[in-house]
Amino acid sequence: MENVDKKYEIDKELEEISTGLAGILKDSTRKEVPFRYFEKLPAQVIDKINASSTKQVNWLDQILSLLNTRRSLVFAFASLISVIILAGIFFISAPQKDMNLASLDDMEVRSYLLKNAADLDDDQLSLLKTVDNKIDLLNITEEELVPVMDEYLYQINTDELN
């Protein structure tokens, strides 16, 4: 009933704007559907919904029945799940080494080295100095030591010498 009223209102509105077009459209837009189409449609839609949900249940049922009939598959399935869980645990508990070294500034590097210098062994120190200053302090000769001392002696705090 509401739809009929709406249609009437729309037709009347169109007639007020253009009587000619209203007449043309009225003749050309006959609305016909197959016999009892709208009565049958809801049952068809509900059948489709039920069929698709049954299909999903069947899919699960098939897997379960397959696992029931073949014992070896149960073990394979259980192993696969265990491997996935273990891999997940390993991944989560592994230390994060994703440090972006390029973004560290000089002060951060310096403070890290000061804190951890005691833990470095001779080989590491040797490598560090070679890279940093191009001077191998462990294998330096006396001649090489003099200019280095000249350069760094003035930085020594005289209070510390006392």
Place this chain on the structure above:
Amino acid sequence: MTDTEIVQMIQSEGSRNTGLRHLMATYQERLYWVIKNIVGSHDDTDDVLQNTFIKAYRNIDKFEARSSLFTWMYRIATNEALTHKKSAARKATESLPDYGKTMTGPTVVHENSGDEVLAKLKAALEGLPQRQRQVFEMRYYDELSYEEIGQLLDLSEGALKASYHHAVKKIEQFILQTSTH
């Protein structure tokens, strides 16, 4: 039955199917014509309409009642219909022989055929600015209220009425011009 009651029925385990039946009884006929205006044939319309209700049924929890239930259903129906139309057009192009792809020329409208008026209407609609065409189709063919169109297009009622008026006048003018030649 109100929209809220229908939605609640579909959401409740024990009354889902009854809720769906109410939803369909309320909107199936209007949506049928909305879809048919886009896809054309009854068989395609039937497919799209069934899919529309299945989609609405499965996604009823996503309905937030910001607009009316019909407006929400209208969006689903038009999206489904346009997707169906696009895929049908793609299939038709893929199966078309090479010589068919190069065929060009105006659409032939047979004189005195019953479809002549419809063809003229279609041509008139195609000549309209997009917004006017949209408003005319929603108002006249899909029988939407201005309030519903406003929710869909986010336009005021005054602007919609003006667009509809202009569209009707232009269609009338087009049909008069093509009839006198």
